[in-house]
Amino acid sequence: MAKAVKKQALGRGLSALLNDPENDIKSASDKNADKVVGNIIELDLAYIEVNPFQPRSNFNDESLQELATSIRELGVIQPITVRKLGFNNYQLVSGERRFRASKLLQLKTIPAYIRIANDQESLEMALVENIQRQDLDPIEIALSYQRLIDEINLTQEKLSDRVGKKRSTIANYMRLLKLDPIIQTGMRDGFLSMGHGRALVNIENREDQIALYEKIIGQNLSVRETENAVKAFKESATEKPLKKKEKETPAFINDGAQELVERLSVKVAISTTGKSKGKITIPFHSEEEFKRIKKLITGA
Structure with missing residues (x-):
């Protein structure tokens, strides 16, 4: 001893x-x-x-x-x-x-x-000294940077000088605050590294963030695997087909369709291929119904 x-x-x-x-x-x-x-x-x-x-x-x-x-x-x-x-x-x-x-x-x-x-100086001293000397987790560091900016009214440039870090480094930490609180807690508890968080922050929707977060935890993904998963997710989201804009049905078709329904007593389907082009589909479910509809149309 x-x-x-x-x-x-x-x-x-x-x-x-x-x-x-x-x-x-x-x-x-x-x-x-x-x-x-x-x-x-x-x-x-x-x-x-x-x-x-x-x-x-x-x-x-x-x-x-x-x-x-x-x-x-x-x-x-x-x-x-x-x-x-x-x-x-x-x-x-x-x-x-x-x-x-x-x-x-x-x-x-x-x-x-x-x-x-005074209190403001104390806050600044506490935040700056702890950022530099203590092994704070990434979220605690990000929150400290945010407080220095909000409460001490420092710009990122002045903050960079004060803590001796590059502006890009400060920005990377502060972007972590865009993560869902559940994920931030996961980082504070050590389930995720800052590298995982930096990859996840590229997903804007928080529900999607959490879905990928659960995948990272469940499959024990590395940072590189997480980056690839985020990339694949963003590519698949980009490739989703856009909804086609519904065509406006001309008024003469809407009015005429209702008249056909009332005349034939069946639900008539009308599709258009242009402003004044299209086709009419008249369904029937038996020989008797077909003959009834034929007689109404032809009169014979």
């Missing part, structure tokens, strides 16, 4: 500054703020609340246990980031897995960077 590394005492003097209620630091312009903001301190876990802007929603228990084991042996190597809300009140910006694993170990403190930021 590896020998536990003694945790380095970080920011003890800084902790004293933060524990002084009379000189509480509330903004970056306050006295001694420059000694606290952006620095690392050993922060009491009880003072930290979870960030409601956290894009990650699923935390694997086994993975957290493994991280907890690592922290027990080596300590928290990378500090978390928090923002100061008030006296002894902090909100997590990034590092929720480290925060949760430390709580599993029932640790009292955790090394933390202190930031002072």
Whole structure:
């Protein structure tokens, strides 16, 4: 068993500054703020609340246990980031897995960077840092990009600069949000890869998406096989014959057909081959009916 590394005492003097209620630091312009903001301190876990802007929603228990084991042996190597809300009140910006694993170990403190930021800045920091540092699933990343665009009012070009990703990469993630929610859930649960999702998003109708999704799961299709299935589906949909436009029946035929029906007492079928051309079909079901119809037409 590896020998536990003694945790380095970080920011003890800084902790004293933060524990002084009379000189509480509330903004970056306050006295001694420059000694606290952006620095690392050993922060009491009880003072930290979870960030409601956290894009990650699923935390694997086994993975957290493994991280907890690592922290027990080596300590928290990378500090978390928090923002100061008030006296002894902090909100997590990034590092929720480290925060949760430390709580599993029932640790009292955790090394933390202190930031002072408003809600919008906190949201941006949380989304950007998590996109870059955490193994979010493709849908979580897509949702994070969407929130940065919608709530921080970033353009895709500015977002590209902010997160260090190509615009085409961002666009590919965001297109996944066009998938049916059932398929998005499948991706978040690991049943589909991003490659599968990128292929399926080329199908516009969501019912058709789900039909192909069920085929992928049922037949365990690879990404390449899925791409071929999507291609085959789109080709078959293109080849479906268009419905022929129904011809308008001239008024003289409609009027005349009703007169024939009333005169002959049978349902007469009339088909047209042009504006004034066509044929009349008069059905009969017995010799007697034929003779009756003949007599009505010829008079003999």
